[in-house]
Amino acid sequence: MTLRFRKYSWQLAPKVIKDIRQAVFIDEQRVPPELEWDDTDEIADHFVAVTSDNTPVATARLFRTLDETGHIGRMAVLPEHRGQGIGEAMLRHLMAEAEGEVEDLHLSAQEHAVPFYQRSGFHVCSGPYDDAGIPHFAMRCLAPELVNNSFSAERPRRRPMILGADDQSWLIDRDHQVSPLMDSLIGQARQRLWLYDRLLDHEIYDRERFRDLLSALARHHRNSEVRLLIHDDGPLVKRRHQVVELLRRLPSSITLRLVNDDYPAEGHPFLLVDREGVLVRHRFDRPDGFAGFADSGRVKLLADTFQRMWDTARPSLELRELPL
The missing domain is CATH 3.30.870.10 (Endonuclease Chain A)
Incomplete structure (x- = not known):
């Protein structure tokens, strides 16, 4: 599937960003609205993935803290568009956006999504914790540029830079x-x-x-x-x-x-x-x-x-x- 990614500030973000998050997090996963919408939206860059016919299918946000750490969050793909590699494409686009800006990327992953993020070089760096009633793990990638460059290799890595799993030097x-x-x-x-x-x-x-x-x-x-x-x-x-x-x-x-x-x-x-x-x-x-x-x-x-x-x-x- 051909995707394009559009980037917005929260002030100029189209309504579709809120619509996708409403559908996935609040309606589907039962996250309380007061937890979904927070002050971080104001300082983050927001991304929308659209198909070749301009249909919005996914969203995510990326922001940087004072310690020069990047944070990825609110990644959501509409249910009818899942299983087509859209989430992975969005994640790698965010990693490319962070390239040259930060050397440490963090995210909070729902327990079932941990293997998904490991496929893009994020490793677990915490025990399980509860967020809006859903088990989560903190994950980070300490080499986003190297990992991103590896995706185009002839022999793709199954879980790049994951200890005990990445068997390619x-x-x-x-x-x-x-x-x-x-x-x-x-x-x-x-x-x-x-x-x-x-x-x-x-x-x-x-x-x-x-x-x-x-x-x-x-x-x-x-x-x-x-x-x-x-x-x-x-x-x-x-x-x-x-x-x-x-x-x-x-x-x-x-x-x-x-x-x-x-x-x-x-x-x-x-x-x-x-x-x-x-x-x-x-x-x-x-x-x-x-x-x-x-x-x-x-x-x-x-x-x-x-x-x-x-x-x-x-x-x-x-x-x-x-x-x-």
Whole structure:
């Protein structure tokens, strides 16, 4: 089906946007009107999908918060037009709209729709919660541009960047690809994150989102274990790296050690997430490498290597002596 998408502010939005939301959310799903219409409508961009004969079939909204996070909501396809890929086309159009503007997209998904959003690279990032009497899950995509670009590949991904499900490797050959792939892996970690690198480079690791993802794993997941294994802690001390605060405040969950140079060390950096996620760079000073979201065999091999280096490593005395 050929679709076109039209974008409006709430002040100039046609009545059909309200009509579609009324039909789907209020009439069909029994959402109370006072919950359906909210102040967010005033600050959001609103989209309508129309067919080749200008028939409106779906709507959605997109807005950005002060922390530069994008939020997708109120996605609705009229019942008589479902099952034709319209919802997926609308979602991907919204992701394209957000490209270059935000690197983190959030949405609230009804429980039955979780697999639908996973097909477009959104992962679950909360437990179930009630919204207007309907079970929901918070979901996010930390690499909307990379995911969107993957849709045109010859071999489409079934669930791009979903830990344990996406079995195709993501090749890395540009600096800007490293952080979103790394964040997408860490954002889905449930217990283990092991990182090995020469140092915690400013561009890759001294970022608010990296810090926040580590903090969330350490604070909110039982028995979580974050291990950082590096060769040089000097830059951490000099720059007051954002990871330093976490190391001091969450010492039982986040640990940093220095490689013992008297023992063999791996010649390239890597990140391991739980039992299936991996990101490998072939050299310390270049981005080239790959990421895998369902690569348990490689994770096991690298975990054995990491453990051997970890067992002979030593703590950072300089970081231990820094005041809070």
